[in-house]
Amino acid sequence: MAEQLGSLARTHTCGALRPTDVGKNVVLLGWVHRVRDLGSLLFLDVRDRHGLTQVIIEGDAALLEKVKPIRSEFVVAILGEAERRSADTVNLALPTGEVEVRAREVRILNEAKTPPFSIAEDQNVSEETRLRYRYLDLRRPQLQHNLALRHRITIALRKYFDEQGFYEIETPILTKSTPEGARDFLVPSRVHPGEFYALPQSPQIFKQILMIAGFDRYVQIARCFRDEALRADRQLEFTQVDLEMSFATEAMVFEVVEGALAACFQAIGVEIPRPFRRMPYAEAMAKYGNDKPDLRFGLEIQDFGSLFADSPFGIFREAIAHDGTVRGFVIPGAAKFSRREVDDLVDQAKQLGAAGLIYARYTADGVQVSAKAIGDEGTRRVLEASGASKDDLLVLASGAPDAASKVLGQLRLNVAKKQNLIPEGRWELTWVTDFPLFGWNADEKRWDSVNHPFTAPREEDRHLLKSDPGKVLAKAYDVILNGWELGGGSIRIHDRETQADVFRLLGLSDEDARNRFGFFLESLEYGTPPHGGLALGLDRICALLAGETSIREVIPFPKTTQAVDLMCNAPSTVDPRQMRELHIKPIA
RNA sequence: GGGGUGGUAGUUCAGUUGGUUAGAACGCCGGCCUGUCACGCCGGAGGCCGCGGGUUCGAGUCCCGUCCACCCCGCCA
Numbered sequence: 001m002a003e004q005l006g007s008l009a010r011t012h013t014c015g016a017l018r019p020t021d022v023g024k025n026v027v028l029l030g031w032v033h034r035v036r037d038l039g040s041l042l043f044l045d046v047r048d049r050h051g052l053t054q055v056i057i058e059g060d061a062a063l064l065e066k067v068k069p070i071r072s073e074f075v076v077a078i079l080g081e082a083e084r085r086s087a088d089t090v091n092l093a094l095p096t097g098e099v100e101v102r103a104r105e106v107r108i109l110n111e112a113k114t115p116p117f118s119i120a121e122d123q124n125v126s127e128e129t130r131l132r133y134r135y136l137d138l139r140r141p142q143l144q145h146n147l148a149l150r151h152r153i154t155i156a157l158r159k160y161f162d163e164q165g166f167y168e169i170e171t172p173i174l175t176k177s178t179p180e181g182a183r184d185f186l187v188p189s190r191v192h193p194g195e196f197y198a199l200p201q202s203p204q205i206f207k208q209i210l211m212i213a214g215f216d217r218y219v220q221i222a223r224c225f226r227d228e229a230l231r232a233d234r235q236l237e238f239t240q241v242d243l244e245m246s247f248a249t250e251a252m253v254f255e256v257v258e259g260a261l262a263a264c265f266q267a268i269g270v271e272i273p274r275p276f277r278r279m280p281y282a283e284a285m286a287k288y289g290n291d292k293p294d295l296r297f298g299l300e301i302q303d304f305g306s307l308f309a310d311s312p313f314g315i316f317r318e319a320i321a322h323d324g325t326v327r328g329f330v331i332p333g334a335a336k337f338s339r340r341e342v343d344d345l346v347d348q349a350k351q352l353g354a355a356g357l358i359y360a361r362y363t364a365d366g367v368q369v370s371a372k373a374i375g376d377e378g379t380r381r382v383l384e385a386s387g388a389s390k391d392d393l394l395v396l397a398s399g400a401p402d403a404a405s406k407v408l409g410q411l412r413l414n415v416a417k418k419q420n421l422i423p424e425g426r427w428e429l430t431w432v433t434d435f436p437l438f439g440w441n442a443d444e445k446r447w448d449s450v451n452h453p454f455t456a457p458r459e460e461d462r463h464l465l466k467s468d469p470g471k472v473l474a475k476a477y478d479v480i481l482n483g484w485e486l487g488g489g490s491i492r493i494h495d496r497e498t499q500a501d502v503f504r505l506l507g508l509s510d511e512d513a514r515n516r517f518g519f520f521l522e523s524l525e526y527g528t529p530p531h532g533g534l535a536l537g538l539d540r541i542c543a544l545l546a547g548e549t550s551i552r553e554v555i556p557f558p559k560t561t562q563a564v565d566l567m568c569n570a571p572s573t574v575d576p577r578q579m580r581e582l583h584i585k586p587i588a
Numbered sequence: 589g590g591g592g593u594g595g596u597a598g599u600u601c602a603g604u605u606g607g608u609u610a611g612a613a614c615g616c617c618g619g620c621c622u623g624u625c626a627c628g629c630c631g632g633a634g635g636c637c638g639c640g641g642g643u644u645c646g647a648g649u650c651c652c653g654u655c656c657a658c659c660c661c662g663c664c665a
Contacts, residue, residue, distance in 0.1 A: 034625075041622040054625065072615095089623055097625085114616060117599055121614070121626075124600060128657045181665035201665080228664045351591075352661085410661090452665045550658090560657065 003107040005029075008077055015051020017099045021082045026101055028053055028078040029109070031139070032070055033120050042067060044103075045120075046078055049144055054091070054100040055080065066106060073112035073119060079105040127552075131566040134557055146554045150542045152267040154221065157241055157538075160263040164256060166219040166243065171206035173199060173223070178516055181452065182226035185236075188582040199225035202535055204452060205520050207244040208492055211531040212523050219243040221538065230561045232550040233484060233540055241487075241541075244533030250475055250491060253532055254278075254431060257479060257487070260536070261429070268545050270427065276479070277430040284432050285402055286327075289409015291435075294483025295428035297421045299412045301329045301405055304382050304396065313373040315356070319398035326396055327404045328358075330386050331415055334393035335361045342370070345395060348414055354397050354407040362390040413483070430480050434458070437474040438505065446507040451476045453502055455490040456532075462498075469505055475532065481544055489534025496524045 010029040017026065033045035033052055042064060044055040055078050057063055070076065080103040091097035117125040119139045130137040137143055158168065177184045177198035184198040200206075202224050210218045222242045230236065241260070245252060258274045265272045277295075284293050287300045305325035308316040316326050331337075337345075342359050349357035360369040360379050369379040388394045395411070397404045416422050437457050438447040447469050449455065457465060461472040475491035493499045499521060503513040513521065539551035552558040559565050579585060 034627095036624050036627050037621085038624060038627070039621040041624075043624055043627085045625070052625095056623085058622070086623080089625085091625055094625085114598070118615065121599090123614075126595085126600085126657070128595090129599075131657085178665090182663085204665090226664060229662080231664085232659070234664065449665050455665090561659085562656080564656095566657090 002110050003077075005077065005107075005109055008079075008107070012053075013050035014046050014048040014053045015095060017053055017082050017096045017101070019084055019098050022084045022099060024082050026078075026080060026082050028055070028101060030076065031112075031119075032072055032074045032076055034072060035070060037068075040064065044070065044076070044078070044106075046076060047120075051096055052094055053096045054094075055103050055106075056083075056100050057103045057106070063103065063106065067103075070106075070108065071112065071114065073115055074108060075110040075112070077105075077107040077109055078103050079107075128560075128566065131558070131560065134567045138556060143553070143556075146542070146546045146548065147556060149267060149546050150538075150554050153264045153542055153545065154538070156263040156267050157221070157260055160260055161217075161219040161243070164217065164259070166217040167215055168220060169210060169215065169218050170220060171200070171203040171210075171222065175200050175206075178205075180449070182228050185225045185227050188584050190582055193583040201226050202240060203242050204454065205517070207242060207533060208454065208531065209520065209523055211244055211246045212526065212528045214246075216246045217244075218533075222535075230559065230563060232552075233537075233543070235539065235551060235555060235558055236563055238551070238555075239538040241536040241538050242533070243535070244531060246529040246531045248491065248530070248532040250433070250477060250532070253489060253491075253534055254477070257534055257536070261479070261481075261486070261541070264541055264545060265427070272427060272429060279430050279432050280434040281432055281436070281473075282434070286405055289405035289407070289412065290483075291432055291478065292480045292483055292485045293430065293432070294413065294416070294422070295430060295480075296423055296426045296482055297416050299329045299331065299416060299421070301327050301408045301412065302386060303327050303401075304385060307378070307382050307385060308398075311373075311378055312375055313371050313378070315371070316374070316396075316398050324399050325401050325404060326398045327401070327408055328382075328386065328394055328396035329408060329412055330388045331393045331395065331419070332389075332421075333391050334415075334419070335391045337393055342393070345411070345415070346370075349395075349397060349407055349411055352407045352410050353403070355399065356397070357411075358396040360394045360396065361388070361392065426482070428482055432478045432480055433476075434473045435476040435478075436470065437461075437472040437476075437502075438469045440470060447505050449502075449506060450474065451488070451490050453506055453508075454492045454499070456493045456498070465501055465505065477534070479534070479536070481541075484540050484544060485537070486540055486544075487534050487536035489532065491530070491532035494524065494528040494530045496521065499524060 008027055011027045012021070014028055014030045028046050030046040030048035033047035036043040042057045044067070045052050046055055057067055078101055080101045082099050083102050085098055085100055115136050116129060116133055117123065117136065119136060174187060174197040177186065177196060182201050184201065187197040187199065189195045189197060203220060203222050207218050220242045222240050223237055224240050225237050227236065245256065254275065258276055262272055262274060279293070281291060284291055286303065289301055303325055304327065305320055308326045309320050311317045319326065345359065346357045358369065358371045360367065360383055362383060367376055367379040367383060383394055386394050397407055435450050437450060437455060439450045441448045451474060456475045457472045458475055464472045476488070477490065478488040479486050493502065539554055542554035543551045546554055548554060557565065557567065
């Protein structure tokens with residue numbers, strides 16, 4: 001049934017024809033977008049990724065008979081002549097709308113089953129169906145546009161980094177497992193029974209070794225793998241724009257990365273102001289309860305600890321007496337919240353782990369507070385300090401400073417979303433700097449790296465390494481866009497002793513360290529330049545710039561939150577022979 | 589592992605306090621139509637109400653379990 005392409009070559013894409021092409025003999029190759037059959041007059045809209053062209057079939061009974069079975073998504077070749085449309089039939093909605101192709105011959109190159117959802121209609125389809133028929137979803141304008149944008153961003157980055165003197169260098173996909181950090185994906189070795197490769201969580205060690213090797217500036221668009229829970233902004237495999245620079249200071253990394261992101265924004269025609277804002281980690285945690293603050297809206301968290309040290313409200317007084325504090329934020333216009341709405345806020349706070357949530361507001365004849373013991377005077381004082389107007393609602397939580405801010409920070413995001421306080425089309429970029437180097441792991445009673453174990457401490461904090469590790473701040477930084485972590489990095493440790501000190505603090509014995517990173521520790525001793533870098537999440541950049549809320553919309557073949565590829569049905573069982581060859585056996 | 593939202597025709601959805609034969613739109617199939625472009629008009633087919641139990645005279649609707657998709661927490665150096 002299907003006819004042959006033969007030596008037929010397209011003369012124009014489906015988005016190309018203009019009035020200047022009128023009179024030309026053309027060959028179009030593409031998919032049938034829509035058929036409009038008017039009896040002895042029939043229109044075909046033919047589509048490819050470049051656009052849509054109207055084809056007219058008229059006055060040729062044999063041809064009309066031949067095209068009769070054509071349905072949406074058939075693949076066709078159109079041979080005909082480009083004609084100007086009469087003034088009353090031009091379609092200004094189409095770039096090709098001033099012309100049409102009068103078909104002389106139509107070849108049906110392939111038929112198509114009726115697709116489970118329409119490519120031509122812009123209808124909502126459940127993500128499950130879209131993922132199962134991803135090849136059809138990819139034909140639709142949204143993903144066509146998103147992947148085109150991703151291409152432009154990727155090209156812009158490669159061009160930018162080349163201009164900045166970076167070499168693009170590849171690193172292994174089959175590499176060595178390093179037990180800290182995310183769960184590794186393991187690949188059993190056939191040649192070495194019982195041994196495994198790991199897929200890289202990031203090319204971290206390799207890029208540092210490239211600095212030791214003298215490559216000075218390295219960049220890679222690197223696939224990374226982490227066997228962790230999936231989210232809207234996290235997939236098992238994702239793409240990092242990984243970079244590293246020798247003799248780099250934090251300021252140098254910031255400048256290079258700001259230029260790279262500016263190049264990305266140019267792909268959507270947006271000029272972003274530079275330099276970006278910088279915010280110490282401690283400030284981000286205090287004001288936004290979060291190390292990736294969304295700065296598109298206010299609702300900043302304020303500290304009211306000093307107002308409640310002698311409060312008649314025991315819960316606040318006690319919190320302060322035990323190194324805690326009272327924090328809160330103002331919800332604009334929320335004074336009119338009903339009992340039910342404020343109860344909902346309190347419930348949310350409790351769900352987020354708060355012991356409770358107190359709210360306060362002005363009323364027609366004074367003030368109101370949900371904890372009577374605070375009293376009118378105390379309520380008036382805190383409302384005044386918060387800057388709340390008579391239309392606003394103040395919410396308060398007490399506890400350890402970070403814990404209180406964390407709950408309020410999450411509540412802040414919920415409220416902003418629900419109250420529609422997040423403006424469209426705003427781009428709020430910021431660096432978050434001065435992360436702590438270590439975090440206390442209460443479960444295992446030891447220090448963990450907040451970033452990774454190769455992150456350098458700030459010089460002024462080095463003396464605290466042994467005496468007070470929790471106070472040591474790192475030369476580490478994240479770059480944040482609209483509440484998403486776009487990337488993070490650090491200046492690295494480049495001397496053997498500091499690296500050994502850090503490993504010791506992390507509870508890694510010399511032997512453990514040797515087993516896991518021995519080759520790397522050894523390499524540090526052969527002339528390592530000071531160096532640092534960062535990795536950007538390419539999927540996240542593309543998603544945000546495409547206006548999407550999930551990176552699945554910029555990844556051609558993503559997995560579900562249950563880590564399944566619904567199109568090819570991976571993962572799946574394998575032939576027992578394959579497993580035997582790999583010396584492995586399922587235990588469940 | 590925990591919390592939440594959803595699952596009814598190919599698709600997107602509606603379906604009342606549990607009560608006749610489960611509806612709509614688009615799509616699909618057939619017919620008519622010479623200027624359509626979301627063509628129009630006429631006719632038609634299409635349902636394991638996610639799956640399994642239970643309550644009931646009677647379940648799409650109520651209860652329990654389970655599966656799938658999505659969002660969030662934990663997790664993600």
